Amino acid sequence: MNDLLRVHGGAPLTGELTVRGAKNFVSKAMVAALLGETSSVLRNVPLIRDVDVVAGLLRLHGVRVEYDDDAGELHFDSSNVESAHVRDIDAHAGSSRIPILFCGPLLHRIGEAFIPDLGGCHIGDRPIDFHLAILRQFGAVVDKQEQGIHITAPGGLHGTKVELPYPSVGATEQTLLTAVRASGKTELKNAAIEPEIMDLIAVLQKMGAIISVDTDRVIRVEGVERLEGFVHTSLPDRIEAASWASAALATRGDIFVRGATQPDMMTFLNTFRKVGGAFHIDDQGIRFFHPGGRLNSIVLETDVHPGFMTDWQQPLVVALTQAEGLSIVHETVYENRFGFTEALNAMGAQIQLYRECLGGLECRFGQRNFYHSAAISGPTPLHAADIVVPDLRGGFSHLIAALAAEGTSTVLGIEVINRGYEHFMRKLAALGANVEAG
Numbered sequence: 159m160n161d162l163l164r165v166h167g168g169a170p171l172t173g174e175l176t177v178r179g180a181k182n183f184v185s186k187a188m189v190a191a192l193l194g195e196t197s198s199v200l201r202n203v204p205l206i207r208d209v210d211v212v213a214g215l216l217r218l219h220g221v222r223v224e225y226d227d228d229a230g231e232l233h234f235d236s237s238n239v240e241s242a243h244v245r246d247i248d249a250h251a252g253s254s255r256i257p258i259l260f261c262g263p264l265l266h267r268i269g270e271a272f273i274p275d276l277g278g279c280h281i282g283d284r285p286i287d288f289h290l291a292i293l294r295q296f297g298a299v300v301d302k303q304e305q306g307i308h309i310t311a312p313g314g315l316h317g318t319k320v321e322l323p324y325p326s327v328g329a330t331e332q333t334l335l336t337a338v339r340a341s342g343k344t345e346l347k348n349a350a351i352e353p354e355i356m357d358l359i360a361v362l363q364k365m366g367a368i369i370s371v372d373t374d375r376v377i378r379v380e381g382v383e384r385l386e387g388f389v390h391t392s393l394p395d396r397i398e399a400a401s402w403a404s405a406a407l408a409t410r411g412d413i414f415v416r417g418a419t420q421p422d423m424m425t426f427l428n429t430f431r432k433v434g435g436a437f438h439i440d441d442q443g444i445r446f447f448h449p450g451g452r453l454n455s456i457v458l459e460t461d462v463h464p465g466f467m468t469d470w471q472q473p474l475v476v477a478l479t480q481a482e483g484l485s486i487v488h489e490t491v492y493e494n495r496f497g498f499t500e501a502l503n504a505m506g507a508q509i510q511l512y513r514e515c516l517g518g519l520e521c522r523f524g525q526r527n528f529y530h531s532a533a534i535s536g537p538t539p540l541h542a543a544d545i546v547v548p549d550l551r552g553g554f555s556h557l558i559a560a561l562a563a564e565g566t567s568t569v570l571g572i573e574v575i576n577r578g579y580e581h582f583m584r585k586l587a588a589l590g591a592n593v594e595a596g
């Protein structure tokens with residue numbers, strides 16, 4: 159696909175599209191398949207680049223992976239897991255952070271793991287210190303080498319007590335994927351409890367794991383000696399669904415998102431309604447639309463579940479440029495997730511960034527040099543511009559802004575959007591967007 163898109167904006171997006179499984183669950187369930195001694199099937203899998211990357215990594219480790227696009231199904235045979243060559247792993251993993259989650263499963267299956275320098279979106283430092291500390295607690299030996307990190311477990315992996323400094327999604331998954339086959343019991347305090355994590359726990363339980371989730375962010379795991387494969391249907395991608403909802407609002411459009419479900423989007427739906435967006439929920443999906451009239455400014459803080467997801471923030475900010483008055487958005491999950499607002503300002507938005515915690519709560523980033531609060535004055539008409547996509551969600555936001563703006567914008571680097579938005583060009587066409595490649 160050509161990496162440049164010409165967007166003739168200024169028209170509402172209207173129509174229907176389908177959202178399939180959640181990128182941030184599917185990639186983890188694929189890693190879980192590595193733990194099963196028998197074959198697994200994952201359903202409702204979207205055709206996105208992150209799925210390709212993880213499938214490639216699994217194949218490098220001897221797992222047979224087949225994808226049926228029409229059915230949206232992945233089939234895994236992980237009966238013969240083997241070590242992969244360092245250079246191959248490095249070449250393959252470049253754009254993803256998922257390799258860090260291979261550690262526990264690989265240690266259990268073949269006794270060693272190699273992790274190259276990690277990719278992922280540049281939205282903050284994104285360290286892996288929690289992950290390495292957890293692995294060490296289980297008994298792993300971490301050897302930092304020039305090409306990456308080599309991990310072994312000469313004395314085996316043993317259940318342990320972990321308390322996370324912050325409810326990190328990845329670190330919670332790391333603990334789960336390692337604890338399920340470690341000997342003895344593991345207790346994880348201050349765990350993340352995102353719906354994608356609950357779905358991963360469901361997969362692991364189907365495989366034979368024993369995991370309980372208490373009400374106070376405490377997860378307990380009793381290790382078992384063997385895990386089987388699973389058959390599972392992914393929960394829908396609530397980030398993609400919310401992205402299209404924000405696109406409907408920003409372009410004064412009307413989009414039916416087939417596959418979107420209410421329970422995991424409650425916090426988003428409340429905010430969408432407060433801004434002045436309208437929605438109708440039925441058994442097939444959710445229709446998001448601009449009801450006419452003015453949009454309202456709001457004060458918003460991102461947070462871990464059940465708070466407002468950080469990944470919902472960027473697309474919604476585009477809609478907030480069209481709201482009446484001053485909106486405040488305080489980003490408390492990542493220290494550096496407002497880089498995309500520079501391009502919005504170049505298109506006519508008025509967004510000012512602050513180091514202070516503007517939302518009301520003091521977060522980890524207050525009193526430090528991170529511009530992690532935004533004040534958005536609106537409404538400001540957006541005009542066309544030449545934009546370079548910075549990261550996945552920021553890039554999608556730029557696309558929405560270009561679609562809402564009068565005139566023809568060029569958006570460079572749209573390949574990044576394929577990491578997490580399935581068939582987005584096809585979906586844009588179905589919504590009547592006037593876009594052309596090159």
Ligand code: EPZ
Nearest residue numbers: 182284285286287288289326327328329469491492550551
């Ligand atoms: C997952 O990233 C998602 N990625 C992110 O989605 C999402 O934004 C994030 O969770 C929060 O919901 C995937 O699932 C592949 P974290 P993850 O560990 O697990 C700090 C998208 O656009 N931290 O919960 O990497 C970290 O810097 C992506 O789909 C450490 O300090 O996120 C951040 O400030 C972007 N040390 C905070 O914790 C560590 O070792 C939360 O990160 C790990 C994390």
